[in-house]
Structures are given as structure tokens and as C-alpha cells.
Amino acid sequence: MSDLDALRTPCPLLDVDVLDANLRRAADLAARLGVVLRPHAKTHKCVQVARRQLAAGAVGLTVATTAEAEAFAAGGATDLFVAYPLWVDADRGRRLRALAERTALRVGVDSAEGAAALARHAGGAAEVLVEVDSGHHRTGVRPEEAGAVATAAARAGLRVRGVFTFPGHAYGPGLASPVAGQEAAALAAAAAAVRAAGHEVDVVSGGSTPTLGSTQGGPATELRPGVYALNDAQQLELGTCGAGDLALTVLAMVVSRRPGTVVLDAGSKVLGADRPAWTTGWGRLPAVPGARVTALSEHHATVALPEGAAVPALGARLRVAPNHVCTAVNLADELVAVRGDAVVDRWRVDARGANT
Amino acid sequence: MSDLDALRTPCPLLDVDVLDANLRRAADLAARLGVVLRPHAKTHKCVQVARRQLAAGAVGLTVATTAEAEAFAAGGATDLFVAYPLWVDADRGRRLRALAERTALRVGVDSAEGAAALARHAGGAAEVLVEVDSGHHRTGVRPEEAGAVATAAARAGLRVRGVFTFPGHAYGPGLASPVAGQEAAALAAAAAAVRAAGHEVDVVSGGSTPTLGSTQGGPATELRPGVYALNDAQQLELGTCGAGDLALTVLAMVVSRRPGTVVLDAGSKVLGADRPAWTTGWGRLPAVPGARVTALSEHHATVALPEGAAVPALGARLRVAPNHVCTAVNLADELVAVRGDAVVDRWRVDARGANT
Numbered sequence: 001m002s003d004l005d006a007l008r009t010p011c012p013l014l015d016v017d018v019l020d021a022n023l024r025r026a027a028d029l030a031a032r033l034g035v036v037l038r039p040h041a042k043t044h045k046c047v048q049v050a051r052r053q054l055a056a057g058a059v060g061l062t063v064a065t066t067a068e069a070e071a072f073a074a075g076g077a078t079d080l081f082v083a084y085p086l087w088v089d090a091d092r093g094r095r096l097r098a099l100a101e102r103t104a105l106r107v108g109v110d111s112a113e114g115a116a117a118l119a120r121h122a123g124g125a126a127e128v129l130v131e132v133d134s135g136h137h138r139t140g141v142r143p144e145e146a147g148a149v150a151t152a153a154a155r156a157g158l159r160v161r162g163v164f165t166f167p168g169h170a171y172g173p174g175l176a177s178p179v180a181g182q183e184a185a186a187l188a189a190a191a192a193a194v195r196a197a198g199h200e201v202d203v204v205s206g207g208s209t210p211t212l213g214s215t216q217g218g219p220a221t222e223l224r225p226g227v228y229a230l231n232d233a234q235q236l237e238l239g240t241c242g243a244g245d246l247a248l249t250v251l252a253m254v255v256s257r258r259p260g261t262v263v264l265d266a267g268s269k270v271l272g273a274d275r276p277a278w279t280t281g282w283g284r285l286p287a288v289p290g291a292r293v294t295a296l297s298e299h300h301a302t303v304a305l306p307e308g309a310a311v312p313a314l315g316a317r318l319r320v321a322p323n324h325v326c327t328a329v330n331l332a333d334e335l336v337a338v339r340g341d342a343v344v345d346r347w348r349v350d351a352r353g354a355n356t
Numbered sequence: 357m358s359d360l361d362a363l364r365t366p367c368p369l370l371d372v373d374v375l376d377a378n379l380r381r382a383a384d385l386a387a388r389l390g391v392v393l394r395p396h397a398k399t400h401k402c403v404q405v406a407r408r409q410l411a412a413g414a415v416g417l418t419v420a421t422t423a424e425a426e427a428f429a430a431g432g433a434t435d436l437f438v439a440y441p442l443w444v445d446a447d448r449g450r451r452l453r454a455l456a457e458r459t460a461l462r463v464g465v466d467s468a469e470g471a472a473a474l475a476r477h478a479g480g481a482a483e484v485l486v487e488v489d490s491g492h493h494r495t496g497v498r499p500e501e502a503g504a505v506a507t508a509a510a511r512a513g514l515r516v517r518g519v520f521t522f523p524g525h526a527y528g529p530g531l532a533s534p535v536a537g538q539e540a541a542a543l544a545a546a547a548a549a550v551r552a553a554g555h556e557v558d559v560v561s562g563g564s565t566p567t568l569g570s571t572q573g574g575p576a577t578e579l580r581p582g583v584y585a586l587n588d589a590q591q592l593e594l595g596t597c598g599a600g601d602l603a604l605t606v607l608a609m610v611v612s613r614r615p616g617t618v619v620l621d622a623g624s625k626v627l628g629a630d631r632p633a634w635t636t637g638w639g640r641l642p643a644v645p646g647a648r649v650t651a652l653s654e655h656h657a658t659v660a661l662p663e664g665a666a667v668p669a670l671g672a673r674l675r676v677a678p679n680h681v682c683t684a685v686n687l688a689d690e691l692v693a694v695r696g697d698a699v700v701d702r703w704r705v706d707a708r709g710a711n712t
Contacts, residue, residue, distance in 0.1 A: 008447065008712035042654060064655045084655060087611045087621075087671045091364065110612055113670050138656050139612040139619050168653065255443045256466055256495040263495050265443075269686050270711050273629040297524065298398060298682055299420045299440060299711065300494050314469050315443045326654055330625050331686070333709055353689055355626050355655065356364035 002341035004317060009253040010266040012328065013319065014335040016344060018247035019049065019229060023056040026212065026228050030057070033215060033223075038062050038081060038205070040226030043326045045351035046335065047075030049229060060104070062224045066095050067354035073103050075350055081205070083164060083224060085110040085131050085139050086118065093121025100125035106203075108164060110140050112152030119156035128153050129164040129203060130194065134186035135179065136168040143189035147197030154199060162203030163190040164224075170210040172278050173238065180211040184218035191219055210240050232325035233284040234276070243286040248329065249319035250283075251336075252301065254312050260305050262312055266320050267299040272327035283320045293320070358697035360673060365609040366622040368684065369675065370691040372700060374603040375405065375585060379412040382568065382584050386413070389571060389579075394418050394437060394561070396582030399682045401707035402691065403431030405585060416460070418580045422451050423710035429459050431706055437561070439520060439580060441466040441487050441495050442474065449477025456481035462559075464520060466496050468508030475512035484509050485520040485559060486550065490542035491535065492524040499545035503553030510555060518559030519546040520580075526566040528634050529594065536567040540574035547575055566596050588681035589640040590632070599642040604685065605675035607692075608657065610668050616661050618668055622676050623655040628683035639676045649676070 004013075030037040039053045040062040050061055050072055060079030063069045069080045080099070085108045086092065099105050100122075109115045110131040118126065130149045133140035141149055150160045165186055170179035183206050191201045207215065207223030209231075215223065227234075230248040231241040252266035271283050273296065282296035290306025301320060305311060312318060322328035329335070330352055337345035360369075386393040395409045396418040406417055406428055416435030419425045425436045436455070441464045442448065455461050456478075465471045466487040474482065486505045489496035497505055506516045521542055526535035539562050547557045563571065563579030565587075571579065583590075586604040587597040608622035627639050629652065638652035646662025657676060661667060668674060678684035685691070686708055693701035 010711050085612050087609055089671065111670065114611075117671070138651065138653060138658060253443055255470075256441050265711075268628075268630065268683055269709075272624075273631075273680070273683055274624065275629075275631070295494065297494060298686075302494060314467065315445065315473070324629070327624055327629055330654075331709060353625075353687060355366050355621075 003343040004251055004341050007251055007336060009251055009317065010270040011251045012270065012332045012335050013249050013251055013338045014230070014347065015247050015339065016337050017339050018245060020052065022229050022231065022245055022247055023053055026225065027057045029212065030223060033217065035220055036222050038222050038224050039229060040083070040224050041072055041351070042068060043226035043329065044229055045071070045329055045349045045354070046347050047072065047350045048347040050075065050077060053229065062226070065354055065356060066092055067356045068351045069099055069105070070095065071351035071354050073099055077103065079104045081106040081129070082108065083166065084108050085114055087114060088118045088121045090121050096122040097125045106161060109149060109153055112149060115149065115153035115158055116156045119158050124157060124159065127159045127161045129162050129205060130160065130190065132163050132165040132186050132190040134165040134167050134183040136166060138168060140165060143186045144193050146190035147193035150194045150199045151197045160194065160199050162201040162205065163187060163194060164205035167206065167208050167211050170208055171234065171276065176210045176238070177214045180214035183211065184220070188219040209235060210238055213240065227325055230325045233321045233323045234279060236284055236321065237279055243289065246286050246321045248325050248335070249286060249321050250328070252318055252320050254314050254316045254318065257311050257314060259311065262303050262305065264301040264303060264318060264320065265299060266301050267297050269298045270328065270331055271296065271301065271320065271322040272324055272331060274324035274327055279323055283322050285318055285320055287319065359699040360607055360697050363607055363692060365607055365673065366626040367607045368626065368688045368691050369605050369607055369694050370586070370703065371603050371695065372693050373695050374601060376408065378585050378587065378601055378603055379409055382581065383413045385568065386579060389573065391576055392578050394578050394580050395585060396439070396580050397428055397707070398424060399582035399685065400585055401427070401685055401705050401710070402703050403428065403706045404703040406431065406433060409585065418582070421710055421712060422448055423712045424707045425455055425461070426451065427707035427710050429455055433459065435460045437462040437485070438464065439522065440464050441470055443470060444474045444477045446477050452478040453481045462517060465505060465509055468505060471505065471509035471514055472512045475514050480513060480515065483515045483517045485518050485561060486516065486546065488519050488521040488542050488546040490521040490523050490539045492522060494524060496521060499542045500549055502546035503549035506550045506555045507553045516550065516555050518557040518561065519543060519550060520561035523562065523564050523567050526564055527590065527632065532566045532594070533570045536570035539567065540576070544575040565591060566594055569596065583681055586681045589677045589679045590635060592640055592677065593635055599645065602642050602677045604681050604691070605642060605677050606684065608674055608676050610670055610672045610674065613667050613670060615667065618659050618661065620657040620659060620674060620676065621655060622657050623653050625654045626684065626687055627652065627657065627676065627678040628680055628687060630680035630683055635679055639678050641674055641676055643675065
């Protein structure tokens with residue numbers, strides 16, 4: 001009987017040894033590349049994980065929202081980048097000013113109007129990086145427009161530190177290397193445009209977990225991967241990690257079975273519903289490489305077992321890695337910290353639901 | 357300036373007038389069909405909504421998990437059905453017995469072993485309904501096997517009340533009517549099998565929101581729709597509801613814009629990531645019928661506007677209906693209750709994260 005048998009299922013587990021190995025590997029890579037690491041904390045939303053990232057050499061944290069910044073500042077973080085083109089009104093301006101009293105704060109901008117609103121409501125509380133679209137086509141300006149946004153921000157009284165991008169279009173088989181090339185080209189062009197407009201550029205920020213291994217001595221001074229700390233079924237299927245690098249899994253129980261199939265009590269309300277077309281299902285079972293989660297409801301994962309595999313008994317406990325760990329963690333109030341099958345702690349998901 | 361302008365975005369809104377109209381319509385339908393309504397509370401997870409359902413004539417609530425049952429019992433519910441084939445260990449047995457002290461409790465079983473475990477650990481705390489697979493192929497036995505499971509449950513000392521199914525395979529265009537037929541046939545066959553095995557059947561329970569309008573005077577004595585209370589973009593696209601029936605929307609803000617496109621600050625961490633292949637995107641904008649959410653990240657919804665539509669300004673606030681309201685509500689700690697643009701209350705999502 002292991003500690004895990006006493007947990008109520010479904011239950012998210014975070015293996016601390018795997019986490020630490022993942023953090024070390026990324027820190028080594030950053031050192032080799034001569035860049036700093038500013039991990040995206042939206043992945044884990046957990047002050048305990050952030051502390052380990054900073055202890056492993058990260059220069060600060062990246063967050064997606066003002067509320068995440070507040071949660072990590074409350075947990076002791078002192079250097080935060082909100083990698084998002086915030087639209088700042090009076091309320092958000094007050095919040096950013098309060099944050100700036102205890103942290104070094106940067107935020108993203110991708111329009112002159114956005115920069116003006118930031119300056120109007122938050123004054124110089126935050127330095128800015130201009131967001132650049134490197135091909136993901138979500139937010140951000142074209143590289144050649146970055147100089148104009150930087151100039152608008154500077155004229156509004158903001159301190160421009162550089163440019164950033166997120167190469168989110170690397171999520172797909174075989175895309176990491178070409179997208180890393182696009183990212184490097186876009187960042188180089190944007191940095192040049194900002195310099196040509198008369199501004200200093202000392203931060204060129206990019207990176208994602210899929211492109212980490214394809215990043216070479218490009219223009220980036222800073223990388224902001226998030227998922228690398230925990231990994232997930234998407235990364236496993238992209239080849240970015242191995243099954244032994246999956247730090248976060250959900251402990252689930254067999255509640256129904258038939259030949260070749262078990263149904264687990266872990267559904268979209270604990271694993272998340274993310275299911276890109278290129279994935280093979282809704283998650284993976286690290287211990288049964290050939291198994292596939294062929295259907296997911298809110299409280300059911302239907303698992304097709306590989307040919308000839310024994311069908312686990314009713315009540316058996318299995319670990320499932322979610323497709324997208326960032327949305328899975330955001331469903332949990334706490335993560336059970338384990339080393340192998342031993343429970344060692346419970347870590348609060350401090351920024352769960354911190355969307356605003 | 358409306359009340360909504362003072363809310364931090366993204367923010368889930370629940371329109372109480374739309375909710376009440378949705379509840380009334382379903383209550384009228386159930387009365388017309390001569391069946392009782394036992395709405396699935398996993399959709400809203402909210403005691404305030406459950407009270408309105410009970411006030412509108414529901415006989416009790418359906419829940420998916422023991423923890424949901426605990427949350428609604430704490431909120432005053434006295435008649436609960438856990439529509440799930442629970443695997444009961446000592447811990448869950450204790451919880452079910454505690455629940456049964458203050459509620460009339462039913463749970464699902466779909467195996468002789470499951471019935472034996474329930475009897476062993478929870479005694480006669482809960483009555484049982486045998487789960488039947490009506491074509492969704494998730495959990496449940498074939499209709500002709502229902503008699504054997506009922507007999508196993510009775511021999512274990514449990515009181516068998518009848519059979520239930522969930523016609524989840526009705527989620528797709530044009531499927532409601534044929535699936536409602538399959539559901540009726542499966543329930544009738546299962547009820548007959550249980551009776552033939554010598555047991556009384558006084559509960560025949562089915563239903564789902566997509567099949568509600570296709571349900572006729574079949575074998576069902578009880579319907580368990582969930583989504584109908586709030587509705588969502590999936591139901592809109594299935595034709596099960598109109599835009600005016602969407603009780604739950606997420607108030608979001610424009611943070612980036614380009615010709616024909618806006619990016620909102622509502623992503624998968626507030627809307628949920630559900631995206632069945634037959635849907636047109638990741639949600640719908642009730643006020644802009646031609647708009648489509650063409651991409652969704654954790655904190656970004658990319659919205660393609662219809663040809664010729666004005667592009668909303670940066671900072672503009674728009675409402676988005678999520679694809680699947682059950683997973684969207686589960687991401688929120690509270691829902692802002694509104695009547696139109698007026699904020700009238702804040703309702704706690706009592707059973708958020710109640711997965712165990």
C-alpha cells in the first residue's frame with residue numbers, strides 16, 4: 001500500500017524530483033546559450049514552484065495577467081513581466097502601481113493607444129516591451145511596426161526596454177525548428193526597428209517549451225518557457241519530453257471496464273478539455289505507452305488499452321498526464337507533491353482562476 | 357455607463373431572468389410529458405441556481421460526484437442522485453453514509469462488483485439505479501444485462517429502484533431525434549430486463565439538453581438535463597436554444613485589434629477549451645451572430661468579425677458564450693448575477709472543483 005492509495009481520486013500529483021530535473025535542464029540550456037530564463041508561471045500558478053525556479057537561477061517570472069502578478073508578488077516574487085498587451089483602465093492602473101511598489105514590473109504593449117492608456121493610468125509604474133507577432137497571429141505588431149509603438153510609448157512617458165514574442169505556432173509536429181527560425185528573424189527585425197527609431201533595446205524576449213531545443217545563438221537575451229517545468233502529453237507527443245519528464249499527472253481510478261477499455265474518474269474538469277487535432281487523444285498514461293484516451297467527458301476518461309494488455313481491475317489507480325498542463329493545474333486548488341509514490345507535501349495553486 | 361463597466365474582465369455573468377425563463381420552459385415540458393425533472397447540477401455547481409430549480413418544481417438534483425453531493429447537501433438539498441458508477445472504498449462509503457443521514461440518496465451501478473463494493477462500504481445508505489449504455493459507449497451495461505446487475509445489487513442487500521442512461525451521443529447536428537429514439541428503446545429494454553429478473557422498476561431516468569425537445573411519451577419517468585438552465589454556444593449551434601436563451605456569458609475586453617479581428621481577454625482559463633469538431637469555433641458572441649472565435653489561448657480569444665462589421669475599440673466590452681457551460685462555470689469562484697446590464701448579486705460556485 002503506497003501513500004497514493006489513501007488519496008481521493010481524481011488527484012493532481014506533482015513529482016518534485018522530476019520537476020527539479022526539468023528546472024535544472026532548462027537552467028543549463030539557458031547558461032549554455034548565454035540567455036536569462038524568465039519562466040512563465042501561468043503553467044504552475046504555484047509559489048512553491050516559482051521559488052524553485054528562482055533558486056535554479058531564473059531572473060524573474062513571466063505572468064499572463066495582473067491577478068497572477070499579484071498572486072506571485074504576494075508570494076515574494078520581486079521581478080515580474082506581464083507578457084500580455086494589457087488594456088489599462090483606472091482600476092488596473094491602481095493595481096499596477098501597487099505592484100510596482102514591491103516589484104520590478106514590465107508589461108507588454110502592442111499599440112500606441114495601449115501605451116497611452118498604460119501611461120495615463122499607471123504612470124511609469126511599469127517598463128514596457130513591445131509585443132511582436134512572429135507568425136502566431138494572435139497579438140503583437142509586425143516586426144517593422146515595433147519602432148512606431150516604441151516611439152509612442154516613449155512619448156507617453158514610458159520606459160521601453162525592448163521587444164518580445166511568443167512563438168505559439170510551434171505547437172504541432174515538426175514545427176519547432178522552422179518556427180524557432182521565424183521567431184529569431186522577427187525578434188531581430190523588431191529589435192532593429194526599435195533601435196532605428198532611436199530607442200535602446202536591452203531585452204529581446206522569446207521562447208516556448210516546444211522551441212527550447214531549437215533555440216540557438218539568436219537575438220534573444222531572455223527565454224520564457226512555461227510548460228517545461230511540468231511537461232504534459234502534448235510535449236510528449238511533440239517529442240519535447242519523455243515519459244520520465246512528466247512531473248504532473250492526475251491520479252485516477254478505474255470505475256468501469258470492458259474488454260480492451262477502462263473508464264477512469266478523471267475527466268475534463270480535472271484534466272482540461274484541450275485537444276489539438278494533432279494529438280492522439282485527451283492525455284497519456286505514462287505507465288502504459290500504448291494506451292490512448294479516446295473520449296473525455298467531465299468525469300470520465302475512456303482509455304483504449306493496447307492489444308493484449310491486461311485490463312486493470314475496478315478500483316485500480318492509474319496516472320494520466322493531461323494534454324495541456326497549464327489548464328489542468330488551473331482546475332485544482334492544490335497539488336499533491338510526491339517523490340515517486342511517496343506524498344511529501346501539498347502545494348497551493350496560488351494563482352488558480354487569477355484571470356483578471 | 358452600466359454596472360458591467362465596473363467589473364474586472366474576464367467575468368462570468370449569469371442573467372437571472374434568462375435563467376428563470378429556461379427553468380420555467382423545462383418545467384412546463386416535464387409537466388406536459390408527465391415526467392419529473394431532476395436537473396443535473398454539475399452544469400451550474402451553484403446552490404442559488406439549484407434552489408431556483410427546486411422552486412420551479414424539480415423533485416431533486418442530479419450530481420456527478422460524491423463531492424458535488426456534499427456541496428449541495430450542505431446547501432440544503434435533500435434528494436440527490438449521483439448519476440455515476442461509483443467505485444466505493446471505505447472512505448467513500450463513510451462519505452455516502454454521512455450524506456444519507458440528511459438526504460434521500462441514490463447512486464449508479466454498472467457492475468456486480470461495483471454493487472458489492474457499495475454494499476460493503478456504505479451498507480444500504482444509497483438506493484441504486486442500474487446504468488445502461490444507450491449508445492454513448494461510455495459507462496453502463498447493455499440493456500439486456502441490466503437484470504443481472506440488478507440481481508447482484510439486490511443480493512448484496514441494496515435496494516434497486518430502476519435504470520438510468522445518458523444519451524451523450526446526441527451532441528452533434530441532427531442527432532437529437534434518432535438518439536432520443538435509441539435512448540427510449542434502451543431504457544424500455546433495460547426496465548423490462550430488470551422486471552424480468554424479479555425486481556420492481558419505479559424509476560426510469562434519462563434525458564439530456566439536446567434530446568429534451570425530442571423526448572416524447574417514452575418509458576422515462578424522470579429527466580436529468582443539465583445545460584438547459586444556462587445554455588451555451590454548443591446548444592445554440594445545435595439549435596437547442598436561441599441567442600436570447602444564453603443565461604451565462606463571459607464579459608470580456610478587447611485588448612488587441614486589426615482589420616476584421618479583435619482579440620479578447622477571455623481564454624480557455626475562463627471559457628474552457630471544449631471544441632467539438634462540429635462547432636464553428638470556441639464560443640459565440642450573442643450580440644454579433646456572424647462573429648466566430650477562431651482561436652483560443654489561455655487568455656486570448658481571437659474573434660473574426662463578419663464582413664463589413666465595425667471593429668470594436670480597444671477596451672470595449674463584449675459578452676462571449678462558452679462552448680460548454682459546465683466546464684466554464686467550473687473555472688469560476690463566483691458568478692455575477694445580472695438582469696440585463698444591471699448587477700443584482702454574486703453567486704458562489706459552491707461545487708467548483710468538487711471532482712472526488
